[in-house]
Amino acid sequence: MTQDGPQAELLRRAAEALARRDPQSALGLLDQADRLGVTHNGTLNRALALRLIGDFNGALVVLDDALAMQPYDFTALLGKAAMLEKIGQGVAAVDVYRNALKIAPPRERCPPPVAAQMDHADGVVRRHAEALRDHMRNAVAGLRDTLDPAALDRFDEGLEIYAGLKTAPKQEPLLLDYPRLPAIPFYDRALFPWLEQLEAATPVIQAELEALLASSMDEFAPYIAYPKGAPVNQWGELNHSRKWSSLWLWRDGARQEAVCERCPRTAALLESLPMCRQEGFAPTAVFSALQPHTHIPAHTGSSNVRLLTHLPLILPGPARFRVGNTVRDWKMGEAWVFDDTIEHEAWNDADQMRVILIFDIWNPWLTDGEKTLITAMMKAQRSFTAAG
Known part of the structure; x- marks a missing residue:
């Protein structure tokens, strides 16, 4: 809904309250603003206020509301992943962090706090992928001697791709991309x-x-x-x-x-x-x-x-x-x-x-x-x- 003058003033004062770490005052102001019409920015600030008072489940619900309004909101995705971490849903957090990183702006354009969150997201996704890789390696350890060295090398690369640590090699010709030719880095x-x-x-x-x-x-x-x-x-x-x-x-x-x-x-x-x-x-x-x-x-x-x-x-x-x-x-x-x-x-x-x-x-x-x-x-x- 369109923000009128009083609503904009309430949202401004709520943001100021959050800046001075006063989430209760911010929530009161956001309640008043919402009676004039729910906004995306107001919803994001409500999620931040709930996070500051330790209501992580409540913040998660509100962030889902924000994402319903703008599904590709990078800040909301980062916030949702952080809340999932807080309530112990680490695997779900990895998926959301991964989606956030796919649409992340260049780090050099981000303020330091956001860049730090992106670094944290990278670390969470990478550690999960490494743990998955190690788990799968252990699961197939007894079968590895059935492959010759060339096939085993390909399998190991496939395992790391499946775990999310690497991407599959792809052909990117500058002139002619002829169809149906295999993408093989080094040929037999x-x-x-x-x-x-x-x-x-x-x-x-x-x-x-x-x-x-x-x-x-x-x-x-x-x-x-x-x-x-x-x-x-x-x-x-x-x-x-x-x-x-x-x-x-x-x-x-x-x-x-x-x-x-x-x-x-x-x-x-x-x-x-x-x-x-x-x-x-x-x-x-x-x-x-x-x-x-x-x-x-x-x-x-x-x-x-x-x-x-x-x-x-x-x-x-x-x-x-x-x-x-x-x-x-x-x-x-x-x-x-x-x-x-x-x-x-x-x-x-x-x-x-x-x-x-x-x-x-x-x-x-x-x-x-x-x-x-x-x-x-x-x-x-x-x-x-x-x-x-």
Whole structure:
């Protein structure tokens, strides 16, 4: 109902009474205001007054009234969860805290008391999820030895997702989100028998890379190079920075002849592998150099129709890579294939530069006919956009 002048004055005085911790006076003023029409703000203040006098059940009833008026009121949800905690309904409180956090405003925009409540809510939800995880782990402990290591790793991730500690990895392509392709962070090596050939060639590639580094390090260009005025988002530190630099062997489908001529055995090896071939788009093959103690922030790639292969070439110390919920350390002589449309990030924790070879391949779940059609579709999109 519309607040008239007298009602607004009563609500103001009630708020002042609450500010000086006088809930009884506030309740009397709110009773008078309600006779002129029940309001959402008045209902929230009534709940606070009842909380201050220790009537937690009464406050809970009133907060439900407030939520009936405005179901997505963040403050009311936080208050309801706190009251459920007070009366010993911890599991119910977790659900309400979780719903409140889903609609929470950014912490930096919240006054300190509200930010503190949000931190408390985070802690309650997290501790509940950890307890649930531990309970489920104990319940299945006797069954774990029935799974092979790869299946067990997937199960453990699924258990933490089910408990609410992690979210399921999802594909977030920047360009093309092709349907019905599985969201697999790291792919099974068995799908790519040529990985052993690639790994065996590590010393050959290393030798050619070392020659390039000795003579052409200045040709390694910043991997991130946004034009002036473009929003850089998470790339502020690395934009136009040689902390993360690259030297391309193939770029957007075009063979970089000058580089390939200086590392002919690497180029020939790549030619023999099933790289993704799309005129004007792929393959891409690049030496990627990351300077000491540098972090590549979380990001996603352009299209799930192709996957990326990594082969480490220079590993002076610890270096980590995360895809979705899975974190791996690079190991010399071991390559992997991953879906870069799933959020991923990298760290070089060593005191010297880390270099890997990166190249793209087709997603193995595509048919040859689809590959042809997808390439034609992407070329048509590009020509349409250019013509517009």
